[in-house]
Amino acid sequence: MITQRSSIDTYDFVFAGGGLAGLSLAWQIAQSPLRNRSMLIVDHDSSPIQNSTFSYWSEGSNPFLQAVSYTWDQLSVFTKDGSSRSNLGSYRYHTIRGADIYRLVSQELSACPRVTSLRGHISEMSETVEGVRILVDGREYTGKWVFDSRPRSNTGQSQTEKYLRLKMSFQGWDIETDQDVFNPRNAILMDFRTYQGSDMCFFYVLPYDERHALVEYTIFAQKPLSHSDSEAALYCYLESVFGLSAGQNFQLNHREAGCLLVTDQPFERRTGFRTLAIGLSGGRLKPSTGYAFTRIQRDSRAILRSLLQHNHPFHIPGDSPLYTLLDSLMLEVMRDYPENTQRIFSALFERNSMDNVLRFLDEDAPLSEVLRLMATLPAGLFIKIMGQRSLKPGLSKALNFGSSYSQGNRS
Ligand SMILES: Cc1cc2nc3c(=O)[nH]c(=O)nc-3n(C[C@H](O)[C@H](O)[C@H](O)COP(=O)(O)OP(=O)(O)OC[C@H]3O[C@@H](n4cnc5c(N)ncnc54)[C@H](O)[C@@H]3O)c2cc1C
Incomplete structure (x- = not known):
């Protein structure tokens, strides 16, 4: 991506951070009817994405498929007691280099008329009547909508001890x-x-x-x-x-x-009147697996849909309460009963088809399938944790039921 000084200073979309989430969203916008809008992508260092590789599973097409370096159609899981090897059915496991994503997105953006990529450090962001004011190496820019993927020192909640x-x-x-x-x-x-x-x-x-x-x-x-x-x-x-x-x-x-x-701490998505947190800063890392790639791609598509249909980026689906609870339970197992995790993963992979497991991990399995799959796992530990949580004050908080995130335009 060409780094340049910007000649204008007000943009329709500002990407605060041009890593995986910023580039994935920019890529979606660049291929949409919004491609003529003015965009500013600010990053102080493009080397993290250029030096990373991302792996993920997917069914069918996904945004950067043409740049994938390697694809597998079988996955194995080995435990101390045995192994399970599965064909992936309709899924494939892929690896893609960050440098290839960067190249592909740069090509796409260079064909858009009003995109500026800026190498610089964002030191400040504040909401003004005109939009969001962003200070980059001492110079001011304004964004109508800002997509912020800079790391957060905390997730915006005060009582962190409530969460794992x-x-x-x-x-x-x-x-x-x-x-x-x-x-x-x-x-x-x-x-x-x-x-x-x-x-x-x-x-x-x-x-x-x-x-x-x-x-x-x-x-x-x-x-x-x-x-x-x-x-x-x-x-x-x-x-x-x-x-x-x-x-x-x-x-x-x-x-x-x-x-x-x-x-399992909920991440605030709307961090300002005109600012949406994306990527890891928007809670797109699935806590029980450590994968974020697919969730970032889905989020980017949802944000684009919201921009197209509602003229703002905030009409996006919230995290599923059921899967949020399951992630939270799994985190508690990992923290307090790590010796049991191998047993749980063995049962998960040995007693279920890989298709079903991947659909479950992608949070695409319907409730009936989730229940069937959960029934194959050693239930005692989960029941014990749920029991302990139910004794704590504020049951719904202890169970960590999140609320659906979908907001109307407050602009
Ligand atoms: C080494 C590594 C490997 C990973 N592998 C996988 C994987 O295989 N599969 C998977 O699903 N997930 C993986 N992840 C998790 C996740 O997909 C990545 O962390 C991904 O990069 C997250 O995208 P992001 O845009 O949220 O953050 P980033 O890609 O880190 O982007 C944030 C950007 O903001 C910029 N920035 C930060 N502060 C400022 C500032 N003040 N001013 C200007 N710019 C700023 C940074 O330079 C950076 O480019 C991996 C993570 C890491 C760290």
Whole structure:
């Protein structure tokens, strides 16, 4: 994307942050009847998205399908007691490079007449009568609507102790081996075979070919995992599961690491009269899985629909109360009973078809299907947690029933 100084300073749409969520929404707008509106995309650093890869499952088409690097039609889950391998049915598991999304969106935006991309740091945002005033490196811009994906220091709620908050730490290695080790058709979604420690953790393998794969370690815990601990876990996994030793039979090409907050705390979406929080800042990370890609794409489509039909971006669906509750229960299991998570995931994948599990994780399964699926899981623990919550004051809050977010135009 060409970085330039802007010659005008009032825009229909301002994207405060041009990472995955900002670019996904800009891409939707660029392909819609709103493509002639003026847009300003501000980001102080385009390298995070350019250096990331995103993986997700999808059924049918999705916005960036033409830029996907790898696709799998089988997923495996390994537990200490066994494994389940499933064809994905109508789903596919994809990996896409952030750099390819960036390139694709840049191409699309360069064909729109009034798009400005600005490299700069947003230090202030305030609502005025004309719109939202944004200060970028000391210069003022105004946006009629602002889409804000800058990280928030908190989620806008005061009583954070009411909510569960865990850190999802992960480190992924892109490795090449000197012998055929991997099955390129089959990605490993979760592997619990090595030491579990006292937190919920697993490995994840995306084989690009027989000798080339991304191998990642993920852990949900109260504190971020240190770099050296996740490295040690990766060395141990590669040695014990694939017989690979660093320097001898595999080479490390690239590392990717991160630590994200997963929480059942509701995220305020409308953070100002004309400002909508998007991406992780808008609560699009699913707390029980750590995936956000698909939710960000859906959110972008919903925002565009709202702009087209209601002339403002706020008429978007709220999070489902049922799935919000299930996410919250799962977070509590991960925090307080992590030794049970393997049993739950084993049952989930062994007793249900992969299609059904993925539809459930995408929050697309209807209630009857959710109940059928829940009946295959060890119920005792969930009943115990629900029982404990029901004894707390304010049952509905304890059960974390959110409300549907859909607002009329207050502009
Ligand atoms: C390493 C990593 C790998 C991930 N992999 C996956 C995956 O495989 N699948 C999946 O579903 N999810 C994944 N996620 C989760 C999620 O999809 C990503 O975090 C995604 O980037 C979220 O998009 P976003 O736009 O909310 O945030 P970001 O992409 O981080 O975008 C926010 C942007 O705001 C900019 N910014 C921040 N503050 C300012 C400021 N003051 N002024 C100007 N610009 C500012 C930043 O530079 C950044 O570009 C991953 C997350 C990480 C960290």
